[in-house]
Amino acid sequence: MQIIMLIDMDYFFVACEELRRPEIKDKPTIVGSDPKQGEGRGVVMTCNYPARKFGVRSGMPISQAYRIKSDAIYIPMDYDLYEKISKDVMKVVKSFADRFEQVSVDEAFIDVSKKIKSYEDSLDYAKRIKDTIKEKTGLPCTIGISTNKLMAKMACEAGKPNGIRLVREEDVKEFLNGKELDDLYGIGKKTKEKLEAMGYKTIGELAKANTMDLMERFGSFGVEIQKYANGIDESKVEENYEVKSIGREKTFEKDTADRDTVTTAIRKLSDEVIGEVKKAGLTFKAVTVKLRYGDFTEHLKSRSIRRSDDAGDLASNAVDLYLRYSDKSRPMRKIGVRVSDLTKARGQKKIGEFTS
Ligand SMILES: [Mg+2]
Incomplete structure (x- = not known):
């Protein structure tokens, strides 16, 4: 049995800022470009949950965020600080892994199939990882656990924020079935629109779609997304992560x-x-x-x-x-x-x- 976890820090950049200025905690806070009274360019890099409540999202133009919530706290990026904290987080995560693959400044996959022999144990293990990260860095994270990288990522999304979410192999189909197409990793807005035009509305429908039709429309990418829709992902946790x-x-x-x-x-x-x-x-x-x-x-x-x-x-x-x-x-x-x-x-x- 393969057990893969994705550890993803919650609203990482804002969480880092909270460490040095606790007074911003629980207030809508946005890390990103200077909004310049709504005239600013650039985007929201991260926002916390109080800001999300108003509809602010990461990746959104900063001017739009300002229109939504002009009295939020706006903080410029401080890469040095985030990278420093990221190293501390990754050190902890790595110490729990059989195999470790960092995928971004605040996310890493680990393969723990040798260490962990059952799903029950994986929950305890994830809690230990989460507690250790909290203890060493003061920061919250979410851990997704499943049978491959794709499903660990999907589980993690479902577990956010500050959660642990397990999707057992036998529950993968049911977990994916009713979800929206663009909840699936690899499917963006454009692909979603094309699939909807073909009559597919949910991940479950895509899973059962005619593969030839998908190939005709999308080429080999069509085969790939159908595999994803079935919860299949054969990629390994790559130990030798390299900056591309x-x-x-x-x-x-x-x-x-x-x-x-x-x-x-x-x-x-x-x-x-x-x-x-x-x-x-x-x-x-x-x-x-x-x-x-x-x-x-x-x-x-x-x-x-x-x-x-x-x-x-x-x-x-x-x-x-x-x-x-x-x-x-x-x-x-x-x-x-x-x-x-x-x-x-x-x-x-x-x-x-x-x-x-
Ligand atoms: Mg994150």
Whole structure:
């Protein structure tokens, strides 16, 4: 029997802020871009449950959050603090794992199939993990337990906040059946609309759909989502989690077509990215710039370069991609710089710290 858990910190960035300013606890609080009296750009990174009660959600434009709840407490991101606390959390989680895979700054899968032999024991075990994280960091989390990564994630969603939720193998079908299509991992708004147009309304209906029809419409992705709809996920908890890419983005205060403003931003972002690259002891071989215009159209332009960890290499290539491929007549809303094809620099210690 395979027992997989997903440990996911609750409203992580806000929870970190609460540690150093307990007075914000239980007040609607939003970590993200500066709302600037509703004129601000950028998004909500995390909000706590009191803010969610009013309809604020992470990923929402900060201006929209401000319209909903202008008197919430707004706090700018403090990556250094969150990464520091994340390391403490992950150290605890790892100590409980047979296999450990960190998937983001505040989430990790663990395989505990060797340590735990029954579902009853898994509940006690999860409680010990949860209590230890609380004791070491002061932070709440939710733990989903099931038979594979997909179902552990779905269980975790259902258990939020501050919960432990077990979905036994024999209960997977029933658990998934009546749920909305976009509750299923891998299905976004567009796929949901397409599936609904085909007559499927719930995960249970997708599970029983005609596979050929799905393939015709979605290709191999159709087969994959039908597997998910049946609670099937064969992916393993990957012990050697590696950072796939590191990037930073900037949203301009005002859409701009000014070349100097954009190149200055690219250089600054390049420096930040290189800071992360060096901290993780990595080198990169691919450079990508993301160009988003005022009308929200977006272009990604990439190139491979000689392997490097140098800020000058990154900035010059990123600026060149921008100059070569952007439409200078159209004002830009956002610029992003990203490196990928990462490898551990020689002589450096292990990769695996989450850095993006
Ligand atoms: Mg989380």
